[in-house]
Each structure stands twice: as structure tokens, then as C-alpha cells.
Amino acid sequence: xxxxxxxAAMASIxxxxxxxxxxxxxxxxSATETPTPSQVRVIDADTVDVDGTRxxxxxxxxxxxxxxxxxxxxxxxxxxAAAEALMSRAEGMTxxxxxxxxxxxxxxxxxxxxxDLNAWLVANGWxxxxxxxxxxxxxxxxxxxxxxxxxxxxxxxxxxxxxFDGFRSWGRS
Numbered sequence: 001x002x003x004x005x006x007x008a009a010m011a012s013i014x015x016x017x018x019x020x021x022x023x024x025x026x027x028x029x030s031a032t033e034t035p036t037p038s039q040v041r042v043i044d045a046d047t048v049d050v051d052g053t054r055x056x057x058x059x060x061x062x063x064x065x066x067x068x069x070x071x072x073x074x075x076x077x078x079x080x081a082a083a084e085a086l087m088s089r090a091e092g093m094t095x096x097x098x099x100x101x102x103x104x105x106x107x108x109x110x111x112x113x114x115x116d117l118n119a120w121l122v123a124n125g126w127x128x129x130x131x132x133x134x135x136x137x138x139x140x141x142x143x144x145x146x147x148x149x150x151x152x153x154x155x156x157x158x159x160x161x162x163x164f165d166g167f168r169s170w171g172r173s
Contacts, residue, residue: 040090045082045126048095048110055095056105057118059134062127082126089117 041049045062048055062082063069069078089112097108110117121127122140125147129137 038093040093042083042087042090044079045086045121047105048086048090048093050093050095050110053095054105055097055108055110056101056103057121057127058097058107058109059130059136060118060122060127061130062121082121085124085126086117086121089115089120093117 039049039051043049043054044065046057046060048057063079065079065083067077067079068075091112093110093112095106095108095110097106099107101107118127119137119140122129122137123144125144129135129141131138
């Protein structure tokens with residue numbers, strides 16, 4: 001005759017073995033576990049580091065981090081402002097891409113909360129569609145132009161901040 005304690009122990013072991021033993025890494029995450037947040041560093045409005053990979057945002061051109069813009073006799077740090085705009089959307093940022101540019105950066109599309117950040121930057125006047133490489137964001141640029149956000153770099157509280165006609169030639173010889 002089996003001791004009831006031994007029987008219960010053997011039944012528990014058999015049940016654990018039948019369902020994978022309770023370990024082995026195949027268990028779904030518990031409700032209290034949270035995904036590891038991405039480590040994001042914004043270099044400028046079209047270059048970011050996400051979890052150690054440097055990405056060049058595909059299909060857009062934005063001011064360099066140290067670039068200034070001039071309008072109505074005033075100079076302002078449009079590169080810093082554009083980078084800060086992207087940083088304001090960086091929480092949960094992920095990027096996907098495959099090709100590598102001549103500087104070794106992965107060319108890709110970044111998103112956060114289901115929003116295509118490349119498109120967001122163009123639609124909000126922080127970047128231009130980079131037509132030399134893609135037509136993907138031309139509609140966003142046209143939308144921004146119609147909202148007066150690309151013929152002027154940005155609109156804050158209804159006030160025009162700065163004019164530009166492109167960033168491609170700045171800082172390049």
C-alpha cells in the first residue's frame with residue numbers, strides 16, 4: 001500500500017513533467033514582467049542609435065545637429081530643435097532596416113507607439129522627403145507644405161520660426 005504523501009509527491013512530479021517542468025524558458029512572461037526598454041540616443045533628426053545599432057532614417061533629410069537656420073535676420077538652432085522633436089517621440093522607439101549606407105549606418109524606418117517617425121518628422125516640418133533616394137514621404141511633405149510647416153521649418157503656437165529650402169548642402173564640401 002502506497003503512503004498518501006509519497007503518492008501526492010509522485011503525482012506532482014508527473015504533472016510537472018507533463019507540462020514542461022515549470023522551467024526551460026518556454027513559459028509565457030508573467031503579468032508583472034515588462035519588456036526591456038530600448039536604449040535610444042538621438043544623434044540628429046535623421047540619425048539615431050537604438051540598442052547599439054546606428055540607424056539613418058530612410059527617405060528623409062533633416063538638419064544636422066549643429067546646423068543653424070536663418071530667417072528674418074535671426075539665427076536659431078534648427079538642428080537642435082529637430083533632434084529634440086524626435087527625442088520627444090523616442091520612448092519605445094524601434095527601427096527596422098537592412099541596407100547599410102556609406103557611413104556604416106543601417107538605413108531604416110523607426111517607429112514608436114505604432115507611429116512611423118520618419119513620416120512624422122516630415123509631416124511636422126522637421127525634415128524633408130529625401131527624393132534622391134525615395135518618394136515614400138513626398139505626400140507628408142506636401143501635407144506639411146499645405147499646413148505651412150515645410151516652407152517654414154516649424155510652426156510653434158502659430159508663429160513662424162524659420163525658413164529653409166533643404167539641408168543637403170549644409171556642412172558638405
